[in-house]
Amino acid sequence: MHKINAHRGKIQTVGCTDILGAEPIKRVLEVDQSPIGRTPRSCPATYVGFWTAIRELFASTPEAKLRGYNASRFSFNITGGRCTECLGQGVVRVEMAFLPDVVTLCEVCRGARFNSDTLVVKYNGKTIADVLSMSISEACVFFEPHPKIRYPLQLLCDVGMGYISLGQQSCTLSGGEAQRIKLVTELARSTPKPGIKQPATLYVLDEPTVGLHMADVSNLLKVIHRLVDNGHTVVTIEHNPDVIAEADWIIDLGPEGGDAGGQIVASGSPVELAKKMPKKSYTAKFLSEKFTSAG
Numbered sequence: 001m002h003k004i005n006a007h008r009g010k011i012q013t014v015g016c017t018d019i020l021g022a023e024p025i026k027r028v029l030e031v032d033q034s035p036i037g038r039t040p041r042s043c044p045a046t047y048v049g050f051w052t053a054i055r056e057l058f059a060s061t062p063e064a065k066l067r068g069y070n071a072s073r074f075s076f077n078i079t080g081g082r083c084t085e086c087l088g089q090g091v092v093r094v095e096m097a098f099l100p101d102v103v104t105l106c107e108v109c110r111g112a113r114f115n116s117d118t119l120v121v122k123y124n125g126k127t128i129a130d131v132l133s134m135s136i137s138e139a140c141v142f143f144e145p146h147p148k149i150r151y152p153l154q155l156l157c158d159v160g161m162g163y164i165s166l167g168q169q170s171c172t173l174s175g176g177e178a179q180r181i182k183l184v185t186e187l188a189r190s191t192p193k194p195g196i197k198q199p200a201t202l203y204v205l206d207e208p209t210v211g212l213h214m215a216d217v218s219n220l221l222k223v224i225h226r227l228v229d230n231g232h233t234v235v236t237i238e239h240n241p242d243v244i245a246e247a248d249w250i251i252d253l254g255p256e257g258g259d260a261g262g263q264i265v266a267s268g269s270p271v272e273l274a275k276k277m278p279k280k281s282y283t284a285k286f287l288s289e290k291f292t293s294a295g
Helices: 044-048 051-059 062-067 128-133 136-142 147-158 175-190 214-229 241-246 270-276 282-294
Strands: 002-005 010-013 027-031 091-094 102-105 201-206 233-237 250-254 263-268
Touching: 027 175, 044 051, 044 147, 044 175, 051 062, 051 128, 051 147, 136 147, 147 175, 147 214, 175 201, 175 214, 214 233, 214 241, 241 270, 241 282, 250 270, 250 282, 263 270, 270 282
Parallel strands: 027 201, 201 233
Antiparallel strands: 002 010, 091 102, 250 263
C-alpha cells in the first residue's frame, strides 16, 4: 500500500521498502461504487457537469431573452424558475410519526421541478422539464449540434448508461451505475485541451463491469483505453476474463478464494502469462486457451 502526497510530491510507503516510477503521478483517485448524491436534487446531468451548458442553451432562446430569463432561471436549485412547492425536487417528503417518511409526486408541478412561467420557454419544441425526462440516448441525438453537451452524453452511452434519464435522482442509481458515471465525469475532465496540461492520474476501479451486458463491457474498455491514451494509469480489480485479457499487466491473486487466496501466483502481460502457464494461475490457463482459440 502507499499514499501519494500530491501537494509535496512525496510518497509514503506502507508494507514495502520502496515504490519506483510513481513520480509522474500527481493524483490518485478511487472510482468506487459509493452514491454520487443522496438528495433528489442530484442527478447525472448535474454531476457530470453538462447541465450548465443546457441551461445556457435555453437562456439563449428568443422567448427567454424576451422574458429576461438568464441561465439561473433554468436551475432547479435556485429560487426563481423552480417550483415553489417542492423547491425544485419534483417530489414532496411527508413525515410519518412512527413510520418511515413517504415521498410523493409534487401536486403543483407534477414532478416537472419548474414553475409554469419557466416551462413556457422551449428549445426545439422541448421544455427544460422535457429534457430532464429524456434518456441519455435520446438526449445524445437531441443535442447532436452541440459538441459541449453531446460529448459527455456519448461517453455515458459508451459505458452502457444510455437508458437512464438526465434527471434521474442520483440516490436511485445502483453502485455500478454510480461508478460508471464517475468514470465518465473523469474522462470528460481529462480529455486533452489545447494549451492545458492535465495532471497524470492513477485511477483505481473496483469491478466496473458488474451488471453490464457483454456489448457494454466492450464499450467500457474503450473508455478505459481513452484514459490511458490521455496519459493516465488505470488499475482495475476485475474478474471479467475479457477485461483481464485487455490489460497491459496482470497481477493474479490466488490460488483460491478466501483464506486459501491472497498470494501473488503470477504476474506479467497477458501474452507472457499465456506462454508461461504458472500451475497455480487459473487466469493464465484461461488466457492460454483464449489466445489458442483466437489463432
